[in-house]
Amino acid sequence: MEQTKSGRGRRIGRRALIIGGAAAAVGTGAAVAGDDLSRLWWQVPGVDRPRVAGAVDATGARWVAASSANWRRADRPADYTIDMVIVHVTQGSFDSAVKVFQDPEHGAASHYVVRADGHVTQMIRELDVAYHAGNRAYNERSIGIEHAGFVDRPQDFTDAMYAASARLTAGICARYGIPVDREHIIGHVEVPGTDHTDPGEHWDWDRYMRLVRQAAARTARA
Numbered sequence: 001m002e003q004t005k006s007g008r009g010r011r012i013g014r015r016a017l018i019i020g021g022a023a024a025a026v027g028t029g030a031a032v033a034g035d036d037l038s039r040l041w042w043q044v045p046g047v048d049r050p051r052v053a054g055a056v057d058a059t060g061a062r063w064v065a066a067s068s069a070n071w072r073r074a075d076r077p078a079d080y081t082i083d084m085v086i087v088h089v090t091q092g093s094f095d096s097a098v099k100v101f102q103d104p105e106h107g108a109a110s111h112y113v114v115r116a117d118g119h120v121t122q123m124i125r126e127l128d129v130a131y132h133a134g135n136r137a138y139n140e141r142s143i144g145i146e147h148a149g150f151v152d153r154p155q156d157f158t159d160a161m162y163a164a165s166a167r168l169t170a171g172i173c174a175r176y177g178i179p180v181d182r183e184h185i186i187g188h189v190e191v192p193g194t195d196h197t198d199p200g201e202h203w204d205w206d207r208y209m210r211l212v213r214q215a216a217a218r219t220a221r222a
């Protein structure tokens with residue numbers, strides 16, 4: 001409807017005015033349609049996004065803050081392109097993973113931890129760079145998902161865990177336009193220079209990728 005469109009245009013106009021100089025500098029001007037501009041507004045360098053305490057990026061996730069020593073504040077995807085999801089296995093229980101990620105001495109943490117029953121805890125915002133891959137460039141471009149369990153115990157990777165993690169990954173791919181393939185959804189073991197082996201030989205990649213594709217198709221239809 002025309003009226004709705006122009007109403008949205010006016011709102012965007014006001015926001016564009018607030019950041020007018022920066023928007024002009026990156027050339028997001030008149031060629032960009034209204035909906036695109038409303039998304040791009042957040043991607044203008046130098047615009048720090050407001051953060052709401054306890055807010056999560058993934059629907060249904062519970063927020064537990066990781067120690068700020070285990071991640072670095074950023075403004076992704078404005079400052080770093082997010083084009084990768086990295087799959088981990090904790091080599092411990094869900095509770096121990098959540099606990100060590102709150103410990104400033106640990107020096108590492110991931111954005112998400114997935115439990116055997118499919119529960120998802122988010123500990124670092126997707127805006128921020130989590131120290132999970134042991135590789136600075138890969139940390140800056142990725143979202144890290146930990147799965148509770150041990151690489152040598154395939155029974156730890158439950159149906160509920162695969163399904164919840166696949167939904168989570170499909171949502172991340174949709175948010176940042178990440179292709180759903182094994183070039184962009186990788187295991188920690190595939191990060192250059194790593195000595196980690198997770199998620200290990202028992203992680204069923206064929207099944208996982210099939211579930212991610214199915215979840216992505218559902219998201220696209222919704």
Ligand SMILES: [Zn+2]
Pocket residue numbers: 087088089132188196198
């Ligand atoms: Zn790992």
